[in-house]
Amino acid sequence: MKINFGSRKEVLSHVEKYMLKMMPTYLKPIDTNWQPSDFLPDSTSESFYQDIKILKENAKDLSYDLVAVLIGDTITEEALPTYESWLMTMDDISRDEEGGWVRWNRNWTAEENRHGDLLNKYLYLSGRVDMRQMEISTQYLIADGFDIGTGHDPYRNFVYTSFQELATNISHRRVASLAKKDGDVLLSKMCGVIAADELRHAKAYKDFMSKIFEVDPNEAMIAFEDMMRKKIVMPAHFLREMGLKIGQTFGHFTDAAQRLGVYTAVDYVEIMQQLIEEWKIDSVKELNEAGEKARDYIMNLPDRLLRVAERMKNPTMDYKFSWISCLTLIRI
Secondary structure, eight states, X not given: OOOOOSSHHHHHHXXXXXXXXXXXXXXXXXXXXXXXXXXXXXXXXXXXXXXXXXXHXXXXXXXXXXXXXXXXXXXXXHTHHHHHHHHTTOTTOOXXXXXXXXXXXXXXXXXXXXXXXXXXXXXXXXXXXXXXXXXXXXXXXXXXXXXXXXXXXXXXXXXXXXXXXXXXXXXXXXXXXXXXXXXXXXXXXXXXXXHHHHHHHHHHHHHHHHXXXXXXXXXXXXXXXXHXXXXXXXXXXTOOOTTSOTTHHHHHHHHHHHHHTSSOHHHHHHHHHHHHHHTTGGGOXXXXXXXXXXXXXXXXXXXXXXXXXXXXXXXXXXXOOTTBOGGGGXXX
């Protein structure tokens, strides 16, 4: 039976109770969860320096594009303070310290924080990266913030995070596969466990949005349509290097990802189709005229975007990132 709520705040209160209930399903216990040190050379071990040599040796044959994409992914993960603060600006949420929104936000952030820690330390030890240039880009990304089109609306937030976590899963999973192909088994394992986290988080956000569709289908549908009209942009779309304007580096980063097949326009469409199926968009009931129009737009969009994606040409390499040490350019 559908529950009728009189306001967004009542809907969010209902969803937040569910978030609190589902935290043990979608987040792992801290004491038994993996940590970056589980994968990296142990500085207390007598074999520490030898282990670093092995790590550097295995990293030397990673392709230029793969290193560039890995750095971009790492910077994206390292900008976590922006994402945590953004989630706390949503309208109509409870800021109760023990409430569902606050506790989920903090615990999700804690899990995500390990990703940037792990990849940053790997890149530092790999010898392939100009760490100062990468760190400058990270500081810029946090300082510049972002505008992803959600405003302060939690409905649009859940649409965005459902989509973005699925995209991040794909990116890390593909990097894992390419790293293994290039002979870096350690990097492959690291990206694999990060991808698994992202998939689990995507399932959570999709589930939370499903609850909104159950009790407020019209506004949920309109929020989904609005985010699809705006197009989902990645959290790092303001990415830049020293001396460049906001967003100038992001296009080069996405070109590298497209060339490698790490994340493509076709992937974008397939994620959209997955969300349409997950939220059973074709069978949502009790829609008003605006809701029906929103549904029609959503249902027709994947085929249209797929035709565009299939006509897109693969970008050629025409850019050298300041992040990648000039000493490794001979390996392109």
